[in-house]
Amino acid sequence: MKREIVLEAGRGYRRYWRDMWDYRELFAFLAWRDISVRYRQTVIGVAWSLIQPLLTMIVFTIVFGRLANLPSGGAPYPILVFAALLPWQFFSNGLTACSNSLIQNANMISKIYFPRIALPASSIIVSFVDLLLAFVVLLVMMVIYQVWPTWRFVALVPLTVLAGAVALGSGLWFAALNVRYRDFRYLVPFVLQFGLFVSPVGFSSSIVPADFKLLYSLNPMVGVIDGFRWAILGQDADLYLPGFILSVILVTVILVTGVRYFRATERSFADVI
Amino acid sequence: MSDIVVKAEGVGKKYVIRHRGAYGYVALRDVLANSAGNALRRVTRRKRIGEDLSREEIWAVKDVSFELRDGDRLGLIGRNGAGKSTLLKILSRITEPSAGRVTLHGNVASLLEVGTGFHPELTGRENVYLNGTILGMRRAEISRKFDEIVAFAEVEKFLDTPVKRYSSGMYVRLAFAVAAHLEQDILLVDEVLAVGDAAFQKKCLTKMGAVAREGRTIVLVSHNLAAIEQLCTTAIWLDRGRMVDQGTANEVVERYNASFAPEATGSFETANVTGDGNVELLSYTVTNGDGNLLPLPVTGQDVLINVTVRVREAIQRPASGLSVWSPGGALLTSLNTDHLGQELEPMSAGEHTVTIRLSNIPYLPGPHRVDFWVSGPGGHLYAHVEDAITFEVGESALYGTTQVDRGFGCVFTKVQVSTSPAGMAPIPAEHRPGDSNGTAVELSQPAAHG
Numbered sequence: 001m002k003r004e005i006v007l008e009a010g011r012g013y014r015r016y017w018r019d020m021w022d023y024r025e026l027f028a029f030l031a032w033r034d035i036s037v038r039y040r041q042t043v044i045g046v047a048w049s050l051i052q053p054l055l056t057m058i059v060f061t062i063v064f065g066r067l068a069n070l071p072s073g074g075a076p077y078p079i080l081v082f083a084a085l086l087p088w089q090f091f092s093n094g095l096t097a098c099s100n101s102l103i104q105n106a107n108m109i110s111k112i113y114f115p116r117i118a119l120p121a122s123s124i125i126v127s128f129v130d131l132l133l134a135f136v137v138l139l140v141m142m143v144i145y146q147v148w149p150t151w152r153f154v155a156l157v158p159l160t161v162l163a164g165a166v167a168l169g170s171g172l173w174f175a176a177l178n179v180r181y182r183d184f185r186y187l188v189p190f191v192l193q194f195g196l197f198v199s200p201v202g203f204s205s206s207i208v209p210a211d212f213k214l215l216y217s218l219n220p221m222v223g224v225i226d227g228f229r230w231a232i233l234g235q236d237a238d239l240y241l242p243g244f245i246l247s248v249i250l251v252t253v254i255l256v257t258g259v260r261y262f263r264a265t266e267r268s269f270a271d272v273i
Numbered sequence: 274m275s276d277i278v279v280k281a282e283g284v285g286k287k288y289v290i291r292h293r294g295a296y297g298y299v300a301l302r303d304v305l306a307n308s309a310g311n312a313l314r315r316v317t318r319r320k321r322i323g324e325d326l327s328r329e330e331i332w333a334v335k336d337v338s339f340e341l342r343d344g345d346r347l348g349l350i351g352r353n354g355a356g357k358s359t360l361l362k363i364l365s366r367i368t369e370p371s372a373g374r375v376t377l378h379g380n381v382a383s384l385l386e387v388g389t390g391f392h393p394e395l396t397g398r399e400n401v402y403l404n405g406t407i408l409g410m411r412r413a414e415i416s417r418k419f420d421e422i423v424a425f426a427e428v429e430k431f432l433d434t435p436v437k438r439y440s441s442g443m444y445v446r447l448a449f450a451v452a453a454h455l456e457q458d459i460l461l462v463d464e465v466l467a468v469g470d471a472a473f474q475k476k477c478l479t480k481m482g483a484v485a486r487e488g489r490t491i492v493l494v495s496h497n498l499a500a501i502e503q504l505c506t507t508a509i510w511l512d513r514g515r516m517v518d519q520g521t522a523n524e525v526v527e528r529y530n531a532s533f534a535p536e537a538t539g540s541f542e543t544a545n546v547t548g549d550g551n552v553e554l555l556s557y558t559v560t561n562g563d564g565n566l567l568p569l570p571v572t573g574q575d576v577l578i579n580v581t582v583r584v585r586e587a588i589q590r591p592a593s594g595l596s597v598w599s600p601g602g603a604l605l606t607s608l609n610t611d612h613l614g615q616e617l618e619p620m621s622a623g624e625h626t627v628t629i630r631l632s633n634i635p636y637l638p639g640p641h642r643v644d645f646w647v648s649g650p651g652g653h654l655y656a657h658v659e660d661a662i663t664f665e666v667g668e669s670a671l672y673g674t675t676q677v678d679r680g681f682g683c684v685f686t687k688v689q690v691s692t693s694p695a696g697m698a699p700i701p702a703e704h705r706p707g708d709s710n711g712t713a714v715e716l717s718q719p720a721a722h723g
Contacts, residue, residue, distance in 0.1 A: 007366060007375040022409075029406040037394045040435075111389045112407060113366040113381070270368045271288070 016263070020115045027118050031125035034097075038126075049130045050137055053085045060085075060202035070203045075229075075236035076145040082138055083232040084201045084225045087163040090131040091221060092192050094164065097123035098171025099188050102179050106273045116266040117259075120175045124168050131160065138232070150234040159227040162251055166220050169255035172262040179265070179273050200225055205240070213243050220254065223247020278378050278459060278490045279341040279364065285372035285514075286334040286359050333359040335514045337373070341507075344488040348505035348522050350498065350529055352660060356514040357494045358463055361385060364492060365461045379458030379490075382409055386463070388448030393437035397428055397447055400436055404451045418454045425480070426450035446473055453480045460484065463494045478503065496602040498526050530600060530640065541661050552647045552655035553583040555624070559664040562630070569667030572638070572677070572685045576631040576664055580645060581624060588620045588655065592648045593627050598660070599683035600639035606631075609648065635685045638668045638678055 003015070039045040057078055064070050065077035072080045101119040102109065109116065142149070178184045199221045200208075208216045216222055223244045229237040334356040341347055349357040362368045364375060365383030390407040391400050401422055405415040415422075423429055426447040428439070436444055462481070481504055485491055495501055501508060501522055508525035510518040518525050541554040561568065562575030570576045578595070594609025610617055627647065643662040647655045671677040671685065 003379070005366070005377040005381070007363065007370055007377070008373075009369060009371050025412055026406050029403055033392055033395065033399075033403055036399070037392055040394050105390075107386075108390050108407065110367065111386045112383060114407060114409075267369045270362065 016115070020117065023115050023118060026114055027122045027125065030118060030122035031129075034123065034126045035129055046133065049133055053082065053089050053134050054137065057081045057085055064202040068203075070207060073204055073206055073233075073236050075233045076147065079138075079141060079145055079147055079233065080204060080229065080237075081202060082134075082141060083229045084199075086131060086134055086138060087159070087224045087228050088196065088199060088201045088221065089134060090127050090160070090163050091167045091224070092196070093130055094124045094127035094167030095171050095174065095192065096188060097126060098167060099174030099178055099184065101171075102175045102269065103182075103185075103273065109273050110270045116269055117172070117262060120171050120262075121168065124164055124171065127167065128160075128164065142232075147233065149232070152231045152234060155227065155231040159224065159231060162227065162248065163224045165251050165255045166224060169251065169258040172258035173254075176262045176265045179269050195219075195221065204229070204237070206238075213240050214246065217243030217246045218250065220247045220250045223251075276343060276378065277340050277376075278343055278345070279339075279492070280376040281340075281364070281373065282338050282375075283373035284334060284337045284360070284363060284370050284375055285332055286356075286363055286368065287371040288331050288333055290329045290331055332514050334363065334370075334511075335372075337509075337511070337514075337516055339509060339516075339519065341490050341492070343490060344485075345507060346485050346491040346493065346505040346522075348501035348508040348525075349492065349494045349511060350496075350501060350508055350526065351511035351517075354513070355511040357511055358385070359514075360511070361461050361463050361492065361494055377459060380409065381459045381461065382452075382455040382457035383461040384408075384452045384455075384463065385461070387445055387452060391436060391444070391448060394435055396435055397423075397432045397439070401447070401451055404448065408452060408455055409457060410455060414456065422447075422450045422454050425453065425476075442473070449473075449477060453477070453484070457489075459490045459492075461492045464496065498530070499601050502526050539662075541658055545661060546656055546658045548646070548654040548656040550656075551585050551588070553585070554645070554647075554656050554658055554661075555581040555583055557581065557645075557662050559662060569665050570634065571667045571669040572636060572671050573633055576634055576666075578629045578631070578643065578645075578662060578664070580627045580629075580662075582627060582647060582656070583624050584620045584622050587622050588649060590650055591617045591620050591655075592650075593617065593629070594646055594648070595629060596644040597631070597636070598642040598644070599636070600641065600679060601683060603683060605636060605641070605683065607644075609646070634666065636666050637671075637681050637683050637685060638666045639683070640665050 005015075039048065042048065060081045061077045064081070065072065098120040101123045102116070105119050108114075108119075174184050174188055199219055205213075205216065205222060205226055217240070224247065226237075226239055227244060230239040337356075337360060339347070349360060351357055359368070361383070362385070363370045364377070365381060365385065367383070367385070388404065390404055392403065395403065401419065402412065402415055406412065423432060426443070426449070428443050428447050431439065431443065436447070439447070478500060481491070481493075485504060491504070493501065493505060505522040507520065508522040509516055510525050510529050518528055540556045546554055557578065557580045560577045560579075561570040562577060564577060592610045594607070594612070596607040597605045599605050640663050642660045643664065644657070644659045645662055646657040648657075649655060668676050668678050671681075
């Protein structure tokens with residue numbers, strides 16, 4: 001049975017999700033292309049994706065841990081920072097790549113049909129690979145600092161999904177807006193730079209006064225980062241549950257609206273890009 | 274009874290052109306500024322002035338309807354900007370129609386450009402997989418056809434070389450090879466046959482023919498009318514987004530060609546003239562080298578083109594030029610007086626005649642279309658018109674034997690053919706015919722009469 005496709009003005013394509021399934025290999029291939037191209041003609045190759053979190057960790061440990069003498073709740077400060085850097089880097093790289101994915105592949109969009117969401121989604125996959133590499137570094141550091149994983153480690157899987165959802169949700173917004181308004185290209189680095197200090201990456205969110213905790217959790221990355229610390233540091237970290245639930249709700253809202261906005265605008269991408 | 278595979282009903286595509294801003298995209302700044310301005314106007318109830326000046330609607334495609342059944346091959350023809358490519362973009366789902374409806378039964382593969390998604394850093398092998406996936410092939414399918422694709426592209430030795438080191442020919446061959454092995458039911462192809470050298474173009478045409486015989490449905494856009502006639506069963510002729518004609522490929526191509534029918538004298542449609550308006554194109558005549566309308570000039574003779582123009586403001590250093598297009602739509606000659614190192618007399622305000630003599634034309638018989646322009650220093654265009662002038666090259670017994678017609682190509686070349694035992698091939702030369710063991714046949718042009 002041949003499938004039927006109807007193209008009409010203003011009509012959403014009904015088999016959108018099935019179409020995405022048909023193109024599932026494209027997601028993987030685009031991610032593979034970006035990964036395999038990235039470190040060609042570089043001397044230290046993959047090490048580049050580890051240098052950034054490691055240096056950030058060292059600087060944050062010195063600045064927040066030693067100079068500012070912020071509390072770590074008993075955990076070694078480097079681990080505290082690195083546990084937060086995992087989701088933060090994932091989010092930050094994912095969002096950057098996602099928001100640029102469409103205009104960087106403008107030629108593909110104007111010359112061929114494929115589910116447009118494959119471009120931002122595959123850039124999240126690329127960032128996920130970086131996350132896995134950084135995770136290996138974390139394991140090494142845990143051995144060095146004698147921090148042993150508990151059963152909570154399992155929670156890293158859904159937490160990674162949550163971090164990916166923040167990156168994809170906001171990335172879809174920015175990617176779609178970027179096609180029409182190039183201003184967003186300048187906005188993203190600013191948001192990320194700002195976010196790095198507003199989010200509890202270099203410090204534990206336990207230093208936030210109790211009255212402001214819920215307000216602070218309006219930043220969805222707060223829930224994600226606290227979740228990662230809770231899962232990695234075991235007894236040395238605790239999770240502020242109302243704030244975490246608020247973060248999960250916000251992430252869901254961002255993702256759902258992001259997908260909707262993307263779908264509503266993607267039909268005109270080829271015309272305006 | 275074959276099923277309808279593609280059905281287009283009243284399809285249209287509208288673009289809104291904004292005349293403000295130097296870029297194709299909008300900056301948020303402008304949107305904010307505009308909305309603020311609109312809000313202000315709403316408050317003060319002032320009428321919006323100049324709104325129509327900043328927005329213009331253009332229908333790139335309008336009211337196009339057709340049906341294609343299994344195995345139909347449709348050719349889309351028309352001038353540049355007629356909407357052919359836009360129609361193809363609608364069919365391939367790249368862009369959405371603004372009006373009408375398209376129904377597609379089956380999988381669609383579109384080939385609007387060869388090598389979409391090719392990455393220069395990746396090797397040939399990697400790009401085959403990447404490009405194939407982008408075009409909608411499954412990994413297993415690509416693996417199955419991999420050897421065939423590589424053999425077709427003739428790049429076996431360079432499979433593990435990054436394509437950035439490929440020659441442009443190799444690049445194009447590989448890209449086309451991937452696309453040529455698609456198995457989708459409906460294939461949409463835009464002008465990709467225009468790539469590569471002659472031998473490869475022929476290979477592509479053959480491959481397209483084979484694909485067609487497999488009973489797949491093809492929509493082909495091309496300026497190569499011969500390819501359309503050869504590959505397509507039906508054709509649609511588009512002009513400024515609308516369907517002018519529809520029928521069998523041969524009929525439509527013939528009528529399309531006839532629309533450029535030789536009119537030895539004529540006037541210009543002002544709508545087709547671009548430029549700053551300082552020069553108005555009034556009328557033209559085309560004659561043979563003697564200044565007579567008949568007999569038609571034949572290959573090797575001269576053609577005279579006279580264009581009467583009206584100049585509004587005097588031009589100190591005018592330049593002028595023309596492009597000559599073959600009956601099949603190939604650019605044969607494109608020259609202006611700057612290229613020729615020639616300076617024209619200043620043109621005062623008023624009527625002038627621009628005379629162009631094409632000497633010893635190498636063109637073979639058929640209607641030739643001419644673009645004409647009057648320009649100034651730095652390529653500034655006073656007036657430019659495409660496809661406006663037509664002249665017919667008459668048939669003649671050019672090679673001294675049979676009457677040479679359009680089947681012989683579009684340019685005259687002296688050709689010598691010889692045979693000799695292997696290993697001692699003589700170089701055929703004009704002045705030593707038959708001085709080897711073999712026989713040499715010399716084909717040359719009779720003295721140009723006239």
